[in-house]
Amino acid sequence: MSVSVAVHDPAHDPEPDGWAVFREAARLHAPWDYGLLGVESRHALHPTALAVATVRGRIAAAMTATVVRGPAGVTLLEVHNPWVSGFPGWAFADGFGPRSRVRLLRRMERRLCRFAGLSCVGLLYRYVPADGLPLVSGFGRLVREAMGTSVLDNRFPTVEDWISSLARSRRHSIRGQVRRVDRDPDLVVRFGAARDDLDGEELAALVNRHRARLGRPKFDSRAPVSGEYLHALVRRDDVLTLTYHDRTGRLLAFADLLDHPAVPLYQHWAALSREEGGRQHLYFDSYARLMGHVVATRREGLSAGRGRLELKQSLGLATRPLWVAAVPRPVAR
Known part of the structure; x- marks a missing residue:
């Protein structure tokens, strides 16, 4: 050869x-x-x-x-x-x-x-x-x-089946959080691919503040994510972006999902802190909505990357x- x-x-x-x-x-x-x-x-x-x-x-x-x-x-x-x-x-x-x-x-x-x-x-x-x-x-x-990294094997006909598979306390909290988000008149939720309505600089500022608040992982050679990168990323057909805005148009939180024929990757999550005017419960709501795509498109699973492994296990993800x-x-x- x-x-x-x-x-x-x-x-x-x-x-x-x-x-x-x-x-x-x-x-x-x-x-x-x-x-x-x-x-x-x-x-x-x-x-x-x-x-x-x-x-x-x-x-x-x-x-x-x-x-x-x-x-x-x-x-x-x-x-x-x-x-x-x-x-x-x-x-x-x-x-x-x-x-x-x-x-x-x-x-x-x-x-x-x-x-x-x-x-x-x-x-x-x-x-x-x-x-x-x-x-x-x-x-x-x-x-x-x-x-390790977190991966959920998709064996669920519906999102409700996934929620029902979780421990009692977690499934009750997720159902309650989804209801609160859906009923909040001051919250605008959008989820879809090719999001040309979003500004990469605004997304990057939120991601980098969120990462700084959590602390830099050891041995992480990456720079802060750039606005140009996210601006191009969220406009792609194979990337789905979930956003939470208030009625004034202020971005409260977002997540992006790198779609894939088998295992999409939950890539970024970033949210305002409560001190900045952010909302509770949006992180768990994001999993319900991203799982909606995984289930509806019959993907093999969902990867959520490394870190916060114990919390992700409570959402049904196994550590590989x-x-x-x-x-x-x-x-x-």
Whole structure:
């Protein structure tokens, strides 16, 4: 198998030939769109690099990495898509078995390290699922279990069936919260795709205030999300956005759902605090509305990413284990 690997800088380089076809065939979430990768990279503290492996002129695999420039000029490649929590930072075309996938991944590792320069100390794979461990394990590679991700298996004919499956206290609280939201005359709720009525700067300001209030996670190399990024994201047909406004038009909270043929991802949630005039109960209401889409479209499940795992378990989401894998530069040669 003859493999050719090229590394692209989405912030400046043109889109690789065949990328849109590959992304659709590999069923990748919206943030893998090349244009969105470029927007994210231009606003990031650390740029994004996209490695693309081709076999017989067609894209066979891809890997996205954040090029983190650390102290003393040391560079680390974080293999992940920054805004797709809980999913690995690689993808493969159909027709490649386990041995071929390992070979493709190793070729992309080496090419990314050369791209990052002599200061590169290696790669750190984030969000490695159980079935991805054979791809990143081996001599000289350090693999450790990390925080898991929340996933709900959709076995429900209706949203009410999902609510009924929850513990008594939680299902009673969700029903009550949904009723309160529906009956609130001062609350305007909208949920749909391609939301061209929303302003990305307003969304970003709310997200970044919300994230700052919760505190920055350890080892998070991401910059605050940009208004340009969210402005483009919520206008896509494969992204659904749920908003809560008051009657004056003030944005109180929003959530976005990265739609997917199998497992949509609940990506962002942000809300005003009570001190800022925000409302209680909207977070749980958002799950009921997003689950409405998952159930109605017969998706296999819903992913809600990492963090707040115990709370998400009360909503019926199970924690699936994830691992991190460190690959020193000499091992990746």
